[in-house]
Amino acid sequence: xxxxxxxxxxxxxxxxxxxxxxxxxxxxxxxxxxxxxxxxxxxxxxxxxxxxxxxxxxxxxxxxxxxxxxxxxxxxxxxxxxxxxxxxxxxxxxxxxxxxxxxxxxxxxxxxxxxxxxxxxxxxxxxxxxxxxxxxxxxxxxxxxxxxxxxxxxxxxxxxxxxxxxxxxxxxxxxxxxxxxxxxxxxxxxxxxxxxxxxxxxxxxxxxxxxxxxxxxxxxxxxxxxxxxxxxxxxxxxxxxxxx
Amino acid sequence: xxxxxxxxxxxxxxxxxxxxxxxxxxxxxxxxxxxxxxxxxxxxxxxxxxxxxxxxxxxxxxxxxxxxxxxxxxxxxxxxxxxxxxxxxxxxxxxxxxxxxxxxxxxxxxxxxxxxxxxxxxxxxxxxxxxxxxxxxxxxxxxxxxxxxxxxxxxxxxxxxxxx
Numbered sequence: 001x002x003x004x005x006x007x008x009x010x011x012x013x014x015x016x017x018x019x020x021x022x023x024x025x026x027x028x029x030x031x032x033x034x035x036x037x038x039x040x041x042x043x044x045x046x047x048x049x050x051x052x053x054x055x056x057x058x059x060x061x062x063x064x065x066x067x068x069x070x071x072x073x074x075x076x077x078x079x080x081x082x083x084x085x086x087x088x089x090x091x092x093x094x095x096x097x098x099x100x101x102x103x104x105x106x107x108x109x110x111x112x113x114x115x116x117x118x119x120x121x122x123x124x125x126x127x128x129x130x131x132x133x134x135x136x137x138x139x140x141x142x143x144x145x146x147x148x149x150x151x152x153x154x155x156x157x158x159x160x161x162x163x164x165x166x167x168x169x170x171x172x173x174x175x176x177x178x179x180x181x182x183x184x185x186x187x188x189x190x191x192x193x194x195x196x197x198x199x200x201x202x203x204x205x206x207x208x209x210x211x212x213x214x215x216x217x218x219x220x221x222x223x224x225x226x227x228x229x230x231x232x233x234x235x236x237x238x239x240x241x242x243x244x
Numbered sequence: 245x246x247x248x249x250x251x252x253x254x255x256x257x258x259x260x261x262x263x264x265x266x267x268x269x270x271x272x273x274x275x276x277x278x279x280x281x282x283x284x285x286x287x288x289x290x291x292x293x294x295x296x297x298x299x300x301x302x303x304x305x306x307x308x309x310x311x312x313x314x315x316x317x318x319x320x321x322x323x324x325x326x327x328x329x330x331x332x333x334x335x336x337x338x339x340x341x342x343x344x345x346x347x348x349x350x351x352x353x354x355x356x357x358x359x360x361x362x363x364x365x366x367x368x369x370x371x372x373x374x375x376x377x378x379x380x381x382x383x384x385x386x387x388x389x390x391x392x393x394x395x396x397x398x399x400x401x402x403x404x405x406x407x408x
Contacts, residue, residue, distance in 0.1 A: 002299040003258040003292035011281030011291060011350065012250075012257070015385040018345040027379045034372035038271060143273075150270035154376065157260045157267075161383040165251030 023169040024162045025058075031155055032059045039147060041132040042111075045069045046120070046155075047080060048128035051177045053185065053208050053218030055084055055128070058171065064111050068133055071107035076205075078104050080129040083117030085201045087126045089145045091116035094137035114138045118148040121156050122163070125186075127178045130155065181219035188222030249387045257384055258292070264380055265294040272366075272373055274354040275334070278302050279377070280313045281342070281350035288317060288350065298355060300333040312339040313351035320348065322371055324362035336360035338367065340374035344382050352377050 028046060035044035045060035047069055057073065060066040072078030078101050082090040092098045095115045096105045114134040119126040130152050163175050185207070192203035207225075211218045252260065261279070268277035278293035280302050290302030305311030312323040316339035323339040334355040342350045352374040362370075 001258065001262045002294070002296060003262050004290060005254050005258045007281065007283065007289040007291045008258060008261060009254055010283035011289065012381070012385040014282055014284045014286075015344045015349055015381055016387070017284075018347050020345060020382070020386060022345070022379075022382055024383075027383065030379050031376055034376050037372040038369045147271050147273070150267040154264055154267045154271070154380065157264050158376075158380050158383050161251050161260060161380070162386075165383065165386045165388045167383075167386075 024159070024167045024172045025169045027158060027162070028059050028171065031158065032061050035130070035132065035151070036061050038151070039132060039144075042135045043068075044130065044132045046128060046130050047073075047084075048120070048171060048174060049084070049126075049178050050174050051217055051219070052211060053204070055081065058128070064109055064135075065131075065133065067109045068112050068115065068131060071104060071109070071112075074107045075101065075103040077101045079115045080117035080131045082201075083119050083129045083131075084126050085204060087119050087121070089116065089118050089149060091140040091145065093139050111135045114140065116140050116144065116148060118145070118152045120152045120159070122159050122175055123179045123182070125182050127159070127175055177219075181222070184226065185218055185222045188225045191225055251384065251386055251388045260380075260384065261292050262294070264377065265292055265298075268352070268373055268377060269294045269354070272354050272370060274338075275356045276354075278353040278355065279342070279350065280305065280353065281381075282317075282348070288314060291350070297333040297357075298353070301337065301353065301355060304333070312337050313353055315339070316341050316351045317348060322367050324367055326361050327359035336362070338362050338370050340367075340370045342374045342378045342381070344378050344385070349378065349381060 032044055032046055043062045043065035045065040045068055046058045047055040048058050050056045057069040060069060072080050079090045079092050079095065092115050094113050095101065095108060112133045113136055115131065117129045117131045120128040120130055130148065159175060162172050188207060189200055189203045192198055192206055193200060198206065207218055207221060211221045265277045265279060269275065276293060276295045276298040278298035278301060279291045280288050281291045283289050288306065290299060290306045293299040293302060305313050312325050316323045320341055325337050327336060328334060335358045336356045338354045339351045341348060342352050354370055
């Protein structure tokens with residue numbers, strides 16, 4: 001490691017002396033805005049998992065990027081959903097003719113053709129995805145995916161630092177919650193896989209659907225499934241002014 | 245630790261910065277990334293690099309009080325050097341201003357071992373990367389809201405940052 005920690009500390013001290021009024025949500029806007037200039041794609045978006053265990057739209061570089069996120073949320077499937085579930089890069093040359101997501105084209109804008117998703121990780125597991133698209137059908141090569149992975153790793157460092165700083169944005173609260181209850185959710189997924197012969201994606205979907213129909217959080221239901229009587233407390237940021 | 249209230253301790257901050265510079269090199273398609281930052285006395289100092297030659301490049305600039313990172317700070321604009329002298333530790337460097345909270349904080353230096361023609365799109369992409377590095381530094385410099393937060397009803401467990 002080639003870092004002069006003393007110089008680092010002095011310079012951080014100087015940065016800290018300036019007025020600070022940023023939070024993670026604003027930072028995410030800057031992070032996503034950079035993607036278009038950094039990579040030669042047509043647009044990008046980010047989604048993060050919320051306390052209900054569902055991916056949620058957070059930011060995009062353009063309107064079409066937003067449509068990509070929303071189409072996947074509406075269809076409940078797509079490359080970015082798989083990216084999150086399998087914790088790895090998932091790409092498609094043309095999402096309109098990809099047999100893996102047959103429901104997706106009905107929801108999807110024609111200007112989105114080639115799509116790639118990379119997991120954004122925190123504490124070793126996925127908490128969201130960075131998604132990029134091209135408006136022409138095109139294969140993705142390894143230099144594309146390596147650069148995307150490096151970018152999401154950089155984003156992960158920013159997220160982890162913000163969470164450690166107790167950033168008071170809703171996003172940071174959701175991420176802290178995801179970190180705190182990842183283990184219990186993963187164990188419940190494993191339990192359902194074993195009990196009902198499901199794969200990980202199906203088990204996660206089952207857990208989410210069940211939680212939604214009971215109007216409960218995934219972590220609560222997961223704890224109950226595992227026979228844990230203690231239910232997790234509310235995510236901190238869900239009650240910013242005590243209004244809940 | 246003389247300073248408390250940081251989000252992460254200094255060793256962890258150094259690790260995160262080191263990984264960030266390695267990732268910056270991959271993202272930019274260069275051989276390495278190095279960071280020089282202004283300290284509290286407004287001196288530009290070598291803070292870190294993704295490889296040994298990058299650190300060398302910075303220490304040289306710091307002791308000469310001159311070089312692309314210094315020019316970058318003076319002009320507030322990117323400085324692209326396609327071919328450095330043979331004595332330099334790297335072949336080409338692109339220095340990009342890093343602004344934290346809107347104020348000049350230092351320069352991100354992307355380098356290649358061989359001479360390189362830095363095209364306008366390289367420079368534009370490098371600048372956006374420097375902006376994201378600035379977001380990272382701003383986050384790193386933030387105080388942890390440990391005492392300041394009026395944690396309602398103990399919703400926050402004391403399971404926060406651990407340096408492990």
